[in-house]
Amino acid sequence: MTSALLSVENAVVDLPTPRGNLRAVDHVDLAVGAGRTLGIVGESGCGKTMLSRAILQLLPKKARLSGRVMFDGQDLTKLSAEKLRKLRGRSLAVVFQDPMTSLNPVLTIGTQLIETIQEHLELDLAEARQRSIELLAAVGIPAPEQRLAQYPHQLSGGMRQRVAIAVALSCEPQLLIADEPTTALDVTIQAQILDLLAREQQRRHMAMIIITHDLGVVAGRTDEVAVMYAGRVVERAPTPVLFKQMRMPYTEALLAALPKLDVAPHTPLPAISGRPPDPTRPLKGCSFSPRCRYSGERCGAEKPQLSPAETPEHLYACFHPIAAKVSA
């Protein structure tokens, strides 16, 4: 990855809690290039949101971040608050799970779009207004002119997420981070929103990070996938490689646990027993070992490091990986 737009290097996020230190992100390395899409997958609480907040420099006040976040040649962890604020509106954009987090409930859709555009681009009111209408149309909002006068609560959840995406795209960002953008939405709306993101990403040659807990969401829509467990990246590979040759038992278990349409009703699901470890009580060995069916003696004593498989782009952290399939 020589020309990555974003590279996260050795990121660690620690949060002080009454129960002790909580390591939400544990030595994560990631990179994404212009025009590429990275998927980050993992269960609730595994650190996906904290990682994306670490990239955006939007961590809770008491959080401590170490490591580097290189974006377009500069280390974001070293930038002033003012520079970061400019960058976030302009080059770095984010869409959250709940669109109301990104939208202001007391301002009309038009005001929010026009203000964001005018803050970062040199356009007059009429031009900014015209630009807003185009953006709303681009994200599939019918009658965009009328919508400018409406408030977020007057729209459905799917419409609000479209508006949040329009606001995020309004200044032509170089990187868009979408944190569970469709988890709160129905399947048909989810498909529309994911299509929309993919279309805009291609058209603008943006880099994009999609965060989700559903392997189905990343399968057809990302170039690379990073699987997270207990704060760490435990497997990372180009998407087709990951699905054909997964090596990490956790990735396999996550995929197996998904109910599938081609399985007969009443077939017991291969559930993952137990749940992730308490993040304030990190395990000495592999974090997945209490739930892993391949676990051996070494797994409880030592932490497996993320290391390359057959190809340098495929990394996994496991002492007893699933055997590589022999290609016919």
Add this chain to the structure above:
Amino acid sequence: MMLQAAPDPLMKVENLVVEYSVGGKTIHAVSDVSLEIARGETLGLVGESGCGKSTLGRAVLQLRQAVSGKVLFDGHDLTTLKGEALRQMRRRVQLIFQDPIASLNPRRRIGDIVAEPLVIAGVKDPEERKRRVAEVLAAVGLDPALVSGRLPHEFSGGQCQRICIARSLVLNPEFVICDEPVSALDVSIRAQILNLLEEMKARYGLTLLFIAHDLAVVKAVSDRVAVMYLGRLCEVGPSEQLFARPAHPYTALLIEAIPVPDPDVRPTQSVPVGEPPSPIAPPSGCRFRTRCPRADARCASEVPELRLVATGQFAACHHPLI
């Protein structure tokens, strides 16, 4: 209506209509829905958010009064029962909610929460209550000695859902409505809870109405599936058959929209842009016509009735796919 699941269904809903009124306007939440659920069967109910699934479930339980229609449970019309007779009948029918954490009283201990239905039902002997609570907690995979004295906030979402399931089973009901029981849970915990529901069904001989918006989840546990759109039923049929050969364009759309965990399956771009219209003023004729690729003039003027399209499969469409 030819929707017979069995000669002697445990639950039979006939022409149920449920409305809400908000600011002088009427929300047509459930419009003329008829359903049957056989003894020991799981009927899945799917549809997008706001289509009326929960309202239907609540009206079946008499937690919301229907405008018209009947709810026949084991031959008794619940809509006409009152007082003690209704209470007796209600013990046999239970509900599990979507949000497990919110549905548990944060200030009460788990043992008391699970015992509450027994108290309400008049089980006076504390020893018997304790015994039954311990039994049902063990059945859902929790250690009664460890959990009984603790408070809900000490448990994860998946454990809270186990507690809710225990509470709903403690009176030995015959019929349980599960309203999106796994929607708030992660993939791995979801599989655990779905397996648990299947085990409990076998162990307690339950009949289930399983509500969800995720088709793959519904298929995993249901014998038959009913698809709902904007207050009306679109299609009902045996699970495998319905997913293999959907007859209603809306069922087909839902199936197409499911993200498949296989990178070789490119997501289809054919999902029409659009969202369900308002239930305050549903479209005339077929309510799905504003999003349907097959809609014509007849669809705007005539309400399609559920008709037999294949063995055991019914669809409400003028131009079905099969």
